[in-house]
Amino acid sequence: LARTKPIIYDVCVTLKHRMSRPYLIIPQLIKQPTWGGDYILKLKRWDSSSDRIGQSYELSSSSRLAEKILNSDDLQSAKNDDHDSIPISEVEPVNILIKLNQAHGNSFQLHIKHGQQSDTWKPKPESWYFLEKGYISLGLNPSTSIEEYKKTCLIIESQVKTLSEQVQNGSIDIDNARSQAHHFIQEQNPWQFVNRYQIDQFDLIDLSMGGIHHSWEENLENTVGNVVYEVQLNVTDDESTMRSFDQGKIKDDGSIRPITIDDYFEHIDTNPKHNTFEYLTRTPDGNTLLKTDYYVLEKYNISGKQPQQTLGLWHHIYVQDGTIELTSDETTLHISKGYSCFIPSRVESYVVSSTKATILVTHSP
Numbered sequence: 001l002a003r004t005k006p007i008i009y010d011v012c013v014t015l016k017h018r019m020s021r022p023y024l025i026i027p028q029l030i031k032q033p034t035w036g037g038d039y040i041l042k043l044k045r046w047d048s049s050s051d052r053i054g055q056s057y058e059l060s061s062s063s064r065l066a067e068k069i070l071n072s073d074d075l076q077s078a079k080n081d082d083h084d085s086i087p088i089s090e091v092e093p094v095n096i097l098i099k100l101n102q103a104h105g106n107s108f109q110l111h112i113k114h115g116q117q118s119d120t121w122k123p124k125p126e127s128w129y130f131l132e133k134g135y136i137s138l139g140l141n142p143s144t145s146i147e148e149y150k151k152t153c154l155i156i157e158s159q160v161k162t163l164s165e166q167v168q169n170g171s172i173d174i175d176n177a178r179s180q181a182h183h184f185i186q187e188q189n190p191w192q193f194v195n196r197y198q199i200d201q202f203d204l205i206d207l208s209m210g211g212i213h214h215s216w217e218e219n220l221e222n223t224v225g226n227v228v229y230e231v232q233l234n235v236t237d238d239e240s241t242m243r244s245f246d247q248g249k250i251k252d253d254g255s256i257r258p259i260t261i262d263d264y265f266e267h268i269d270t271n272p273k274h275n276t277f278e279y280l281t282r283t284p285d286g287n288t289l290l291k292t293d294y295y296v297l298e299k300y301n302i303s304g305k306q307p308q309q310t311l312g313l314w315h316h317i318y319v320q321d322g323t324i325e326l327t328s329d330e331t332t333l334h335i336s337k338g339y340s341c342f343i344p345s346r347v348e349s350y351v352v353s354s355t356k357a358t359i360l361v362t363h364s365p
Helices: 004-018 039-043 072-078 146-168 174-188 261-267
Strands: 023-026 028-031 053-059 064-066 085-087 096-103 108-110 126-130 134-140 194-199 204-206 214-216 226-233 242-245 288-291 296-309 315-328 331-336 340-343 349-363
Touching (some): 023 072, 023 331, 039 053, 039 096, 072 331, 096 315, 108 261, 134 226, 146 174, 146 242, 146 261, 242 261, 296 315, 331 340
Antiparallel strands (some): 028 053, 053 096, 064 085, 108 214, 108 242, 126 204, 126 226, 134 194, 134 214, 288 296, 296 349, 315 331, 315 340, 315 349
8 A cells, every 4th residue: 555655645736737738739630622722721731732631639538648848849750640649538528529621612501500309410519710811602592592592502412422323433534524513503592592601801700509501612813712710519410410412522433412401491490580690790899809608709919928827727829820928836838839738627726928819728617
């Protein structure tokens, strides 16, 4: 028994130390061959490749925290190596997912409302902060016939499935299939049933209420696609995302993503008021960009030293512009534009220093 006491003490000290210091987050890059790009790799100044990156997970329940790396410029060496990193779950559980997205058009989507009954789907409150100009569909067009909209989606699904099967059995090539899908979809014009908007840089869209149609779209004026800082509950797409239309996208092997037209139309909110741009956008209130029942997103312009209190909540910090030093007790992190850090709730306070920088801070309500 006497021998075990020092071991137990050492473990407790180690755990306490782990929970009482800030960490750089090792970003998890997600390939999206049908709608990604190279914006995120360039933002992080990582070696580019032929991969199209659609998302970078800046915070999730499976994030890994760098134990020894204190400068974000050194994180690329750790992206595929678990050595000298720890799962965030060993420090503090989180139920929020924060993503950087670059999307050249994605599916027509829907998430159920909180409290709505479903044996299949879970709510996924989410909000968008646009880092660049964007182009989206949001809400139903006031003149939309739900019956006609659903009929159009079913017709498109049938045609794209046929083209997918033809590619997979070798009767047509992938370029021909994509061309046919594009022309067929343009004729059917599913966009007539929804609202489309040009989005300005730093616009805020809040979909946390659920039930609202949404998608990221592409056009010739928006060559970079939609670059979005997205905050949401950490729920997988398979559990939460209903789709009525996937832009006719066909993968190189001819496969297509399953869509769930019946469920989408069962759970869509058709209240005209809830489908307006004015209802779904948010205006910053001081440093608070938005506050929902699930998360708070704040923005601070740093010039000099700025102390922060956690008030017993974990904090996530993303550097939107510039470079910062973040210090808490004996740990100092150097964080450049495009990178994130995690501050556990046991850290009572920290100081952010910079000559000029902008940071986004996310925490619980």
